[in-house]
Amino acid sequence: MPEVRAFRITRLQVWALRAPVAVPVATSFGVMRNRPAVFLRIEDGSGAFGWGEAFANWPAAGAEHRANLLIDDMADLVLGKSWDGPATMFRALEAATRIRALQCGEPGPFRQVTAALDIAAWDLVARRAGLPLARALSPDAALAVPAYASGIHVDAAASEIARARAAGFAAFKVKVGFDSPAEPGKLHDLASGLKAGERLFADANQAWDVATAEAFLQAAPKGLGWMEEPIPADSVDADWQRLASGPVPLAGGENIAGMAGFDRAIGLGALRFLQPDVAKWGGITGCLAVARQALAAGLTYCPHFLGGGIGLLASAHVLAAAGGEGLLEVDLNPNPLRDAICPLGAGTVTGGIWKLSQDPGLGVTDLPEELHRYVTLVRDIG
Known part of the structure; x- marks a missing residue:
């Protein structure tokens, strides 16, 4: 229902993380010498929240770049704006970032951070409805x-x-x-x-x-x-x-x-x-x-x-x-x-x-304590 899926983002929190690994992950085009990730948490005015993740495997410096991109280039597009659902926000962000991506020649990073915001928005509305995301x-x-x-x-x-x-x-x-x-x-x-x-x-x-x-x-x-x-x-x-x-x-x-x-x-x-x-x-x-x-x-x-x-x-x-x-x-x-x-x-x-868990949304409540040692960058706005 539209009223259940509507939301307004009031806060963005982003973490870039890198975990060392004993054995690098090899592909035909390159080697990952650590495991990176970018995790995103959004919050609305009622305190409801959702978690998302942006692709960060390549290039090697990608995680910190995506984390900064979420705050410095995307926050103005989402903070304080009301959406009738995640799909509406997704389509709006794809349109709004097109010229920015063309200007810097980086469509991939903009697609990836838009994906993270979409995941987080769906997690938020599913969690608020008390449903596992799949349902x-x-x-x-x-x-x-x-x-x-x-x-x-x-x-x-x-x-x-x-x-x-x-x-x-x-x-x-x-x-x-x-x-x-x-x-x-x-x-x-x-x-x-x-x-x-x-x-x-x-x-x-x-x-x-x-x-x-x-x-x-x-x-x-x-x-x-x-x-x-x-x-x-x-x-x-x-x-x-x-x-x-x-x-x-x-x-x-x-x-x-x-x-x-x-x-x-x-x-x-x-x-x-x-x-x-x-x-x-x-x-x-x-x-x-x-x-x-x-x-x-x-x-x-x-x-x-x-x-x-x-x-x-x-x-x-x-x-x-x-x-x-x-x-x-x-x-x-x-x-x-x-x-x-x-x-x-x-x-x-x-x-x-x-x-899959029957917990609401994705079932993730907090960034696990054991992951804080791998954090390389934290950004928070809102």
Whole structure:
């Protein structure tokens, strides 16, 4: 109901955090030597509040930049303004930041902080209504979603898949694109070690040109669930269509932004699995719209996420609200900024199913005390 979703932001609090990790997280395009996050808390005049998260993995200096952007470039657009719901605010911010993003050549950061504000606004209105976010979005949403373990380097995959299996997962995504000639054989070995009902996926993180990707897909094990971003996300349609005619379904979407971008991807039909990132573009408003559009087109919505605990919870709630057969991405690498908010242990995942809390909103009340030691920047206005 509009009156339940209406709000007026009176305060913004932002934290940039960085947690050191013993083992860096490697991708085909670079290495994360710590785990960053940007957490946002908004408050309205009645004291109601909501939490959001902005993408901060890249570039290396991204977390502090996004935190400052939220206060210095976004506060004037939201503080003291009344909205009839989060979706109205989201659309207004997309329009209001267009010229700012063009002026500095940084559309990504503006999309990411807009996403954080949208997540926080939805958390606020769901919390105020006393509903888990998924049920504020879709009253019949089940508070459980299928999940898969990700972030697994191909060279460590045998032991990491065993660890993920012990944690309750039955599907696993392996990062490739480091040594293409040897990697198809490594995937064959991993596939042969799967137990009944388990699934294997791969992610190249945009590593290859179309010819290299085509050769890899032809050599990949039969039954590989998907190959994610085998070529750059901005590759021409003909290259995506060429790979889509091959033996392995394609996945992507974390590096697509805007409804027009997703309209094009869905219309092209090369991607069987759509993977928008709730903290990169769209927040709840945009990603739920993409999810429903993908499902209507016969595709599968599988939210991408590789950040802190707030964004992971938001991804789970959007997936639950959308329904379908999608999978929640859960990074298996150590990350205190995730674990303090939604730890992987304690029965969170059982039989490949992630259980959502019945607490209102996202279920996050305060920034956990153990995370304060990782804070590199705090901003507060309002």
